[in-house]
Amino acid sequence: MKKFMVMAAGLMMAAVLGACAPTARNTGETSEHGTAPAGAAQQETVDGVAEKESMVVTDADPTVTVCVYSVKSDKSGLKQNMDGIDGDELDAQELLDKMAEVGVIEEGITVDKFEQKDGALTLDLSSLKESSDKLVVMAIANTFIQNYEAKTLELSVAGEKIGDGPMSFEKNYKKVN
Numbered sequence: 001m002k003k004f005m006v007m008a009a010g011l012m013m014a015a016v017l018g019a020c021a022p023t024a025r026n027t028g029e030t031s032e033h034g035t036a037p038a039g040a041a042q043q044e045t046v047d048g049v050a051e052k053e054s055m056v057v058t059d060a061d062p063t064v065t066v067c068v069y070s071v072k073s074d075k076s077g078l079k080q081n082m083d084g085i086d087g088d089e090l091d092a093q094e095l096l097d098k099m100a101e102v103g104v105i106e107e108g109i110t111v112d113k114f115e116q117k118d119g120a121l122t123l124d125l126s127s128l129k130e131s132s133d134k135l136v137v138m139a140i141a142n143t144f145i146q147n148y149e150a151k152t153l154e155l156s157v158a159g160e161k162i163g164d165g166p167m168s169f170e171k172n173y174k175k176v177n
Contacts, residue, residue, distance in 0.1 A: 062088040066095060066147050069139040069173060070104045078139050078173040090147060092123065104139050105130065112158070119151040120166065128157045135176060141167040 063084035072079050081102055085094045092114040100107040106129055113124035121144055130136035141153045145168070152166035170176075 061086055064088070064090050066090070066098060067143065068095075068098055068102050068104065069142040069146075070099075070102050071133075071135045071139060075135060077176045078135065078142065078170075092144075095143065095147060096125070099140065099143060104136060104143075116148055116150065119149075121145065121148055121150045121153040122156075123153060124156045124159065126158065128162075131157050131162055137162055137167075138170050138173065138176070142169055142173055145169045 063086055065082060065084050068081045068083055069078045070081055071077075083098055083102070085091070085098055087094065093111045096105070096109060096111055097107075099105050100109065106127075109128060110126040111123065112126050113122065115122040123140075123144060128136075137155065140155060144150070144153050152168050154166050155162040
């Protein structure tokens with residue numbers, strides 16, 4: 001019985017290795033679907049299927065990928081939203097506008113003051129209806145601290161400080177009591 005099991009295992013291994021063996025490469029200019037689109041850079045193909053085709057776009061506007069925290073619908077915590085803002089560097093007003101677009105804060109809020117120094121951010125907003133909502137304030141803090149790779153955020157609205165002092169990134173944002 002042992003011999004049979006060893007032989008069966010050997011046959012199965014040979015079949016698996018045979019299926020994983022490399023195949024001949026086709027380095028022609030076209031794939032089996034025709035020619036590559038204008039402006040596309042085409043890599044080598046395996047068995048006629050393109051491994052990678054990437055469009056080369058030279059006139060695209062630059063964007064910055066940002067992480068925006070928003071309040072969960074059941075108000076039990078925060079969730080992460082990945083998005084992009086136009087430009088080639090991060091801008092506090094555009095990040096705030098993205099938070100309004102996602103629905104974290106109301107639209108029309110402007111950044112009155114923004115400073116970044118030694119890992120500490122200072123942000124003064126023109127208004128914020130939800131300034132007493134712990135989750136909204138936490139969403140703003142986590143969004144700015146993460147995107148600016150800071151340690152703390154001092155948040156104020158129209159010059160009035162929010163919270164007991166500098167806020168740090170809340171690691172347990174998914175479930176808040």
